[in-house]
Amino acid sequence: MCELLGMSANVPTDIRFSFSGLMERGGSTGPHGDGWGIAFYEGKGCRTFHDPGPSSDSEIARTVRRYPIKSLVVVCHIRRATNGRVCLENTHPFTRELWGRTWAFAHNGQLKGIKRWPLKFYKPIGTTDSEHAFCWILDQLRARYARPPTPGQTVARVVRRLLARIDGLGSFNVLLSDSQYLYAHCSTNLAWLTRRAPFGKASLIDTELTVDFAKETTPHDVVTVIATRPLTHDESWTVMERASLTVFHHGLPVNA
């Protein structure tokens, strides 16, 4: 199994605090030592960092931890390989272009038989069940809409149905984004937390680090963090229901 971390915010926000907690689980406080990756959206741009080694001992992870990349949407993943060998092409998040936007996808869980689902446009580069599922989702969206439909809710309804279909194959905890919306699908484990004014302090579970968000934010900031398991022990996390999708936009859940 793996662990997921996502962020949706209404102002460009750096995720270094949460990232520091998650990275410890990649080989230090957790067993997820088979690679890690992160996708930062900055406008329509998306930069990714991938490393097939343990995150707790990664030079690139140290750079990301040090360097404040500010983003509205982040998708991050640490891997414990269950399907597909440990190598760069099997390291999440996976990305593809659809409708002139970069879509990013990270998955925790296992899917039986997904590789028999036919693909048309998008082909996996690696050998994971996860990347196959991602290609299938984008294939379905592309087949249905040659151009991006508006408003976003229309896509969200289709995405919900697609994710629910895949969920029937096993466990499918997923973070998916098109650079604006962040889709969080809980199959077994996913929790989220919104930070907004009045901001307080938060302390990581996995390493000794406390941040006073009142000093780091403005009163208008709204930031939601989504993770497989809560990352802090002094904040109130919402544990998602099984087989549920929550869509985030500008830091808040939206109806979809």
Add this chain to the structure above:
Amino acid sequence: MCELLGMSANVPTDIRFSFSGLMERGGSTGPHGDGWGIAFYEGKGCRTFHDPGPSSDSEIARTVRRYPIKSLVVVCHIRRATNGRVCLENTHPFTRELWGRTWAFAHNGQLKGIKRWPLKFYKPIGTTDSEHAFCWILDQLRARYARPPTPGQTVARVVRRLLARIDGLGSFNVLLSDSQYLYAHCSTNLAWLTRRAPFGKASLIDTELTVDFAKETTPHDVVTVIATRPLTHDESWTVMERASLTVFHHGLPVNA
């Protein structure tokens, strides 16, 4: 205009020496301060680093310079914006998946009217003429071959014709790779150099750095470096002819 750097090798090789020279041109010894990016292929995997700021002052460039990522194919670019504003989505190299492989593309030059060329499958995320040209190339390859044709020479012949068509629109110095082959198309400026046994010393033009490759290599290593302008002053670079394509595989030019 921009500058390009590419590498093709027969053993996983780190490009830190050449990269250090190029990065100086991104705001220090050269005027290309509008972003930089690099794609490293490791097997079928591809990791990219992008930064929309000057490379000579980039924290991520410093990490790449420090951290020996070993690769068979590298595509790197520093940008001086002429078409499309300075932002992450306009930062080369661009990547897309075709036939289950990641293709990476970087361009130096300007193309008049390319944005009127119709696109079907691939859509630009940013606003550069370069990304439009890249999408058009992959569109044409995909339309012609639903599956990857073998051997590689077949693709190379088609790529040659596609690049030549675009070259008619202006200046089109390009590095393009599918993770195995590295296509280097010279419109106005591109030079290359193959290092192989017996290895000697080399000194960068743009910063005081000398490497003795005899200490860094084995007698079987073959490494070709391609750059807009020669990066060293004590090696013999081959300046490419105008309107010519050279295809590299495992460090050597191949007939195509």
